Amino acid sequence: MNQEARQRAWRLLEESVVTYRGEPVGTVAAHDPETEALNYDQVFTRDFAISAFAFLLDGRPEIVRHFLTAAVRLQSHERQLDCFKPGEGLIPASFKVTGDGADEQLTGDFGEHAIARVAPVDSGFWWLLMLQAYVHVTDDRAFLSQASVQQAIRLVLDLSMTSRFDMFPTMLVPDGSFMIDRRMGVYGYPIDIQAQFFAALCAASNLLDADEPANAPYRAALDERLPHLAHHVRTYYWLDLERLNQIYRYGMEEYGPAAVNKFNIHPDAIPDWLMDWLPETGGYLLGNVGPGRLDYRYFAQGNLLACAAGLATEAQTAALMQLIAQRYDDLIGQVPLKLCFPALEGQDWRLLTGCDPKNRPWSYHNGGNWPVLLWLLALVGLRTGADELVERALSDAERRLVQDDWPEYYDGRRGRLVGQQARRRQTWSAAGYLVACQLLERPERIELLHLGRSVEGASCAMPV
Ligand code: GLC
Numbered sequence: 001m002n003q004e005a006r007q008r009a010w011r012l013l014e015e016s017v018v019t020y021r022g023e024p025v026g027t028v029a030a031h032d033p034e035t036e037a038l039n040y041d042q043v044f045t046r047d048f049a050i051s052a053f054a055f056l057l058d059g060r061p062e063i064v065r066h067f068l069t070a071a072v073r074l075q076s077h078e079r080q081l082d083c084f085k086p087g088e089g090l091i092p093a094s095f096k097v098t099g100d101g102a103d104e105q106l107t108g109d110f111g112e113h114a115i116a117r118v119a120p121v122d123s124g125f126w127w128l129l130m131l132q133a134y135v136h137v138t139d140d141r142a143f144l145s146q147a148s149v150q151q152a153i154r155l156v157l158d159l160s161m162t163s164r165f166d167m168f169p170t171m172l173v174p175d176g177s178f179m180i181d182r183r184m185g186v187y188g189y190p191i192d193i194q195a196q197f198f199a200a201l202c203a204a205s206n207l208l209d210a211d212e213p214a215n216a217p218y219r220a221a222l223d224e225r226l227p228h229l230a231h232h233v234r235t236y237y238w239l240d241l242e243r244l245n246q247i248y249r250y251g252m253e254e255y256g257p258a259a260v261n262k263f264n265i266h267p268d269a270i271p272d273w274l275m276d277w278l279p280e281t282g283g284y285l286l287g288n289v290g291p292g293r294l295d296y297r298y299f300a301q302g303n304l305l306a307c308a309a310g311l312a313t314e315a316q317t318a319a320l321m322q323l324i325a326q327r328y329d330d331l332i333g334q335v336p337l338k339l340c341f342p343a344l345e346g347q348d349w350r351l352l353t354g355c356d357p358k359n360r361p362w363s364y365h366n367g368g369n370w371p372v373l374l375w376l377l378a379l380v381g382l383r384t385g386a387d388e389l390v391e392r393a394l395s396d397a398e399r400r401l402v403q404d405d406w407p408e409y410y411d412g413r414r415g416r417l418v419g420q421q422a423r424r425r426q427t428w429s430a431a432g433y434l435v436a437c438q439l440l441e442r443p444e445r446i447e448l449l450h451l452g453r454s455v456e457g458a459s460c461a462m463p464v
Contacts, residue, residue, distance in 0.1 A: 001437050005398040009430040009437075012406055013051060016427040017063065018043055020097050021104050024063040025070050027051040027431075029094070030408065030423040039113065040423055042094035045071065045123040046179055050372060050431040052130045056137045057438045057445050064134045065143060070095065071127050072152045074108035086110035086119065089155030091127045093120035093181075114181065121177035121193060124156035125200035129451065132203040136450040145209055153204050157218050160197065161225065169228035170289075171197045179301060180365045185344070185352035188290040191237060191302030195285075198229055199309035202452045231457030233285065233311055236262070239296070240283030240319060244274070247294070264292050271296055273342055277330075282323030285312065287340075298331065298341045304376035308383075309452030321384045324377075328389075333369050333415035335400045336393040337377055343367030358421055362412050369415025370408075371397055372428040375435035379451075382443045394436055406430050 016027040026043030052064045074095055076086040092108030099105050111119040131153075135144050143149065166172050171194065175187035178196070186192070205222040208215040248270060250261040274296050285303050288295035307317040324331050331338050343361040344352050353359045359366040374397055381390035401407075408426035409419040418424075439445055 001394065001440065002398045002402075005402050006434065006437055008402060009406070009434045012425055012430040013054060013427060013434065016051075018097055020066070020070065020106060021102075023066045025066045025097070025106075026063070026095070027427045029427060031425040031427070032423040033425075035423055039094060039109070042096045042109065043067070044094040045091060045120065046093075046126050047372075047428045047431075049126040049130050050375060050428045050435060053133060053375065053449060054431045054434045054438065056133050057435065057448060061134055061138045061140075064130060065138075065140070068127065068131055068134060068143075068149075070106055071123075072148050074106060075152055075155060076110065077155075087159055089124065089157075089159035090119065091123035091156065093118075093123055116176070116182070118176045118181050119174070120181070121160075121171075121173045122179065122196055124160065125196040128153065128156060128200040128203040128207070129196075132207060132451075133449045135207065137448050144207060150209055150212055150215065153207055154214065154218055156200070157204055157221070160200075161221060169225060169232045170194050180340070182356055182359055182365060183352070183354050184340075184359060184365055185295065186288065186299075188288055188293065190288050190295075191233075191285050191299050191306065193302075194229070194233055194237070195302045195305040195309060195311055198226070198233070198311040198455075199305060199452050201226055201229070202309060202455070206450075226455045227457055230311060230455045233306065234313055234316065234457055236289045237285040238283060238316060239278070239286050241278055241280060243283070244270070244278060263289060263294070265294055266292070269294070277327070279323065279326045281319065282326055283316065283319040284323055285316070285320075298338075300331070300337055300339055300370075300373050301376065304373065304380050305451075307380045308376060310455060311452065317380065318384055321381065321386050321389075325386065325389055329414055332377075332389075332393050333410075333413075334396060335369050335410045335415045336371065336397050337369055337373050338415065339365060339368055339370045339373070339409075341367065363420055364409060364411075367413070368419055369410040369412075370429075370432075371401060371406075371410075372426075372432035374432045375439070378436035378439045379446055379449070382439055383446060387440075390436070390440060394433070394440065397433060401429060401433060 016031055017024045018026050026048045028041050029044045029047045030040040055063050071091050074092050076090045079088045092110050095106050095108040111117050170189045173193050175183045178192050180186050248267050254261050284298050286294050287297040287299050306312040330341055343366045345361045358364050378390050404418050405424040406426055406429045407418045407422040407424055409422050411417045411419045
């Protein structure tokens, strides 16, 4: 590990800290002096989560506690029948501090000010993961048992677990409701959301106070949901050569509980690239599973988080790391690591992104490389003994990150070019790198983040 790179990353992180009434409360998304700030001068929940992990592992929990409190205060608290206001329990995508001195105010953005008004489904999940890591590192039970904190947990669960039009244990969401916050065909049941949902539900079941009577129905609902969710993802999202061959030979139009082809998948929809690309050994979790639909794209955050949180089985985790090692150029690349593979091109790009120029093929969310994901690669890699792969990825990353001043993302099939519209001095690029270094230096720190728990999959996930 390069000490100079680490020092620079810490400096960037420290310079990005925002204060509210004299206390540190978060980090801005980016600090690029050459580009218009737009909303990158705000504290994003998902971006701050990675900073929070870096601060916690460095023994600096205060900023995390202040952030957690600010998010509780901003959480939407009124049951809404107003279609223009956020639903009760939503944690903002980002917030900013306005005014001076005693007049300072926190103002949250629930998507109203984001491009195309996308609501952040993932914010509540990141909030739970940060809370869990904070409590685990500090043992601050007094903070956790505050009525407002326990209530905030229940509100996130109300919003994400209540049945509406769902037929599966997975969570139904609109397009672009998480890190990929633009239209990318990631609506329905995207793996990134399912992995976060699972990790967050595990966190909630660890964090809900067992002595609080109001928590009892939530704890029971979690105990029931988690095994079903685990079984569903492990069974229907998993893809390796054997499973691909089953899908290839599927029968069609089967009804009822005996159906083998449960989602009525048509083998003709298997994309050409996959047949030769999938190695003999190794596998991954599909990008999306729903009626008549398998999205065969590989998404790094969902796959790695599923492994980190124990949603993927141990065998699946080992197989994912085999796939990553065998397809290193595609999935890690020159500056790690690929967010989504392969890119949507041609007619797929036109239809699924709506001709989005920022997401043209092999750029940004659509096949760009994102250094922020290094922390997850390190976490899963070190757990499975892939230390060499992690070290290689980190040393490639640090060289370019320092040289290019911490870009938000890289473009190209192998991630060689600084992203076309990437900001420099992007906080989570530095934080993702730092957490990876912290874990590599002392792998026992992985347990401090306390992601997930062991959940046995239920034997039948879909009652009919
Ligand atoms: C972009 C990313 C989003 C991130 C935000 C701030 O909108 O798509 O994931 O949270 O920038 O960095």
